[in-house]
Amino acid sequence: MIKSYFKTAWRSILKHKTFSGINVLGLAIGISASLVIFMIVSYEFGFDRFQKDRDRIYRVVLGATFGGGTQGFSAGVPAPLGSAIAEEMTGVEQTVPVFQFQGDASADVMIGKDKDEKLQVFKKQKNVVFTNSDYMGLLGYQWIAGNAKEALKDPYAVVLTESRGRLYFPGIPAHLLVGRQLQYNEITATVTGIVKDLDQSTDFKAKEFISLPTVAVTGLRDDFMMNVWDDWMAYSQLYIKLSKGYTKEQAAAAVNALFKRHYDPVKKPGSTITLMLQPLADIHFNSQFQSFDSRLASKTTLYGLLAVAGFLLMIGCINFINLSTAQSSQRAREIGIRKTIGSSRMQLVMQVLSEIFLVTLMATLLSVLLTPWILKLFATYTPEGLTTDFLYHWPVMLFLLALTLFISLASGIYPALILCSYKPVLVLKNSVAVAAQSRHVWIRKMLTVGQFVIAQFFVIATLMVGKQIRYSTHVDMGFNKDAILTFNIPRDSLNAHRAVLIHRIKEVPGVQSVSSGFFSPADAGAAFVNVSYNNGKETVHPQAQIRWGDTAYLKIYDLKLAAGRNVSANDSVNEFLVNETFTREMGFQRPEQALGTYLRWNDKESVPVVGVIRDFHDMSLKSRISPMVFKNGTGSTFHVRLEPANVGMPWAATVSKIRGVYRQLYPEEPFKYSFVDDMVAGFYKNERATEGLLKWATALTIAISCLGLLGLVIYTTNSRTKEIGVRKVLGAPVKQIVTLLSKEFIVLVALAFLIAAPIAWWAAYKWLQNYAYKTTMSWWVFALSGLLMLILAAVTLSIRTVRAARANPVKALRSE
Structure with missing residues (x-):
């Protein structure tokens, strides 16, 4: 019996090659994309799942609340904490401090x-x-x-x-x-x-x-500050494994009680330190406690990918249902005859489902062949350790089997029930076709609208993400980031070679100026400084970041002064510049009011404020501009401004000469440099990955939707062949016939836009709330999206409608 089902199903597939091909291709695209997404999600959620008793393993992390209510988090903890827990706490089975070279x-x-x-x-x-x-x-x-x-x-x-x-x-x-x-x-x-x-x-x-x-x-x-309790660094981390029966809450309370016995809050006035236990399963996903040189995954992104996979599969299934129900009237006579000769309802359902299962199986096999190619195509967005070998792991094979069965049922159960509901008497009287058309046409319309709602949503989302990225990378950062490269020199030779290196690099053709200092104005890393200001009423402790450099630093980055002067070139005299945000934290209305005031630095020294820098973005546009302190001094990071590419010698030649100067002083050290504008662009690496994935999701969604639209218009033109012939004989022009055949589908696409636009607006608005500085929700994004989909739909429809409208009416009427 089963063999008979599949033999008959294969004959039906061969009989309707066009529709079967559309179904196989649409499902294969959805399944292959879903398979790649499943591999990505499975890989990311598989991190650190092999440790014994992993539910009892935690990383000790730190949260700090500073003056003004600002918060900071760190995966680094005070270095002596590990030995103190091992000696003074019970309920901890293993204590594992981990230190890295600084x-x-x-x-x-x-x-x-x-x-x-x-x-x-x-x-x-x-x-x-x-x-x-x-x-x-x-x-x-x-x-x-x-x-x-x-x-x-x-x-x-x-x-x-x-x-x-x-x-x-x-x-x-x-x-x-x-x-x-x-x-x-x-x-x-x-x-x-x-x-x-x-x-x-x-x-x-x-x-x-x-x-x-x-x-x-x-x-x-x-x-490593092994005896220092009031300071910590990212290179000092601590893991613990709790004893059985000892809860996370009990351990966290005991760790904080131990910390308070050793920590002197007087040394960190205005701040509150809390230690927390981060579960092992959370480490790979929590960006609050990102450790040095680690790659994190975003659960939100992974869930979003699963949603994309679900949408792609849904669209593929919709195609299947639409084309199957559209063809139902053509198969009605077959079903009527089968019922007349004694086939049961279950046998008929199994016959239809076996046909759909066979199509799905073909699509699945095709998707497996496509997956290695798609992985290469998605190489920019896939995790580094994910390879095609992962395709043959048993969870992936199980997923494919379950997906094949699920799609077969999801796509086939409704068409199967429709076909099996026909009454043999009406079928054999040929009165089913008209009834079937009127009964199920609204369902096909609704499913088609659903397809294009998803496609429109992805188009709008892609345009909005791209608009925000362009805004982020082209907005005025408050400093000049172009044509500047940075590199580091070994710290142990800083004093010996710094002046010589600056002098020699200045002599390189194509170099405008050179500075020695710390981070560039905007950097992915955070460097906070312990400064405070007493305004006569209270002591303010801003959570301020620090930069430092020589007198050329401001010129290199074209940083503007709102008041005062640049720092002194004399390293033995400490001076501060602060930004405008810092002056507001100090309580001043105008920048010049901060001049001549003194800041308490590391609770040891009072340092004068000699200038105020205009605000600039110190991190990505997701964060608000931080209070900033700039100190005079030198450092191991060199900042080199090059001549514009169209003025001096080519940058590649200039960099090559700088490399030569560097190797003269450090022959055994590699010369590693980066351009500041590339680093700023790197702030939005995740956004670019999201944009790339959205582009692919949009392209696949549109491709599957247009395939479904093409299948429906092929069916429509085939079923209205006689009508088209009669209209042409009576003098209807090609344009009128094309409009007649296309109008209904164009209306459905327009309706999909009206539904998708408010949903996409809401989603884009919510996403933009992640940015402190964001682009506007422009009307043209939605207008362009709607126009793009209408054009694509019109082009897809024209593939078949124009051909049908231009066909010889004599042949059409003769065939009828």
Whole structure:
């Protein structure tokens, strides 16, 4: 019986090749896009799911409330907190402090194979941490060599992953690496163990583990502030695993009570510090506590992707339903004869569903073939670790099977019930066709409108996201970001080479000016400073960011002064510039009122305000302009303004010469630079990814919708062949016939726009609330969207209507 179902279904597919092809293609597009989205979502939600008892693992994070009610959050915590929890708290099964090298979180690793051989140097190695043995147990590392309990117990010990062992000592078996020595910057460590690399998706990226006791016996003790409770840095993180039965709330209360016993709030006046426990499952998604050099995923974006997948599948199913119901009258006689000879209702339903299942299966197989190509197409938006190998994981295969069955039922149950509801007597009298047309035409119209509502929504959303990105990247930031490159020099040689480097770079053709300092005016990182101002009534503690640089810094970025003067070139005399927002925090109505006042800096020194900088955007337009303090001084970051590209020598040649100057002073250091305008554009990386995904979703939605529209117009023109022939014989021009055939569909597309426009307006308005500075909701976005869809619909309709209108009426009437 089942074989008969599928044999008959295959014959029906071959008989209606055009409609079957439209159905297969529409479903394949929706399924392949949904498959890629499922792979992305499954991959992102699969992070850190392999740890044993992961529901009891937390990261200790910090929230701070400053004067004025502003808040800040940090994944970094005071360095001594880990040892204090281990010694003073109960209910904690494992305590795992994790420290990274400061600066760029990397270390130069040197290896000597024997005494006579020159050291081999690996520059800027990432993923090197200081931690204890509990780290290995927390993540369940498999040991290849070494003792799990003793390997990180003593100072100057290091455990390597298998991949790092092969990198440093190629061709040497892992068990022979124990006892080898590695030098990390100024620290020499002995290899005490080798572990297998983690083969699961995880945010724990460390590849080399130096024993935590090493910090206590080296100069890193002060660098890591191991005895400082009133300060913290992003390079100091802490993980704990709670004992069974000990709740998160109990642990959080105990951690804060412990912290208060050691923390002196007098050293941080005007601020309140609260420690929190962040679940392991939240680390990959929570941007509030983003750690150094980590990649986060957005749950909102992932849920949005799932919604897109749902919409694409819905549109594909709508196509199927529309075309199936449109063809129902043509299959009515077949159903009537089957009923007459004894076929049951269930048999007829199974026959129709088997046909739909076969079409869906063909679409699914086609989508699997398309997926590797789509993954390459979506490479900009897909996670780095997601490859085509993920396609063959059992959850993906299970998803495909479930999706095939679901689409078959969702698309087929309604057409099957319609066909099986026909009465044999009426069918054989040929009186069903007209009734079927009138009974189900309103459903097809409603489904077609639904298709184009979704398509219109995506078009408007894409245009609005693109408009906001263009606004963000072209708005006046308050400083000049063009033709400026930045690079860093090693900190330990700053004083020795800074002046020489500035002098030599100034002599490079194509360079306008050079400055040494800190971050550029706008930066992805936050650098807060502890400053306060006493206005006579109270002490104000703004949550201010800091920048510093020499006297050329303001000229480099074309920063304007609202009052006062530039800072002094004398580094021994501390002076501050503040921005206009800072003066308002101080309580002044006019910028010049702040001149001559003194700010308390780090609760140690009073520093005069000698100038006020006009406000500029210090971060992306999602954030409001922060209070800002600018201090005179030098730093490890160099800022170089180039001549305009159409004036001086080509930028590539200028950068090449700067690289040559750099390598003369630092022959072993890589020259890594970036342009400030690229960094500012990088603020909106997620928005650009969203825009890209919306563009693809829009294109796919329009493609599927137009395929469905084409199928319906093909059916309509086929069913009205005689009418078209009669009208042509009576003298109707081609234009009139095309208008007659297209008018109904154009009205449906216009109705879809009227429904989609207010929904898209509301969604765009809500999305723009994420930005402190945003573009306007322009009327032309909606007008352009509606016009675009009308044009696409008209073009799609013309493919068939013009051909039908120009056909020879004699042939049409003869065939009837």
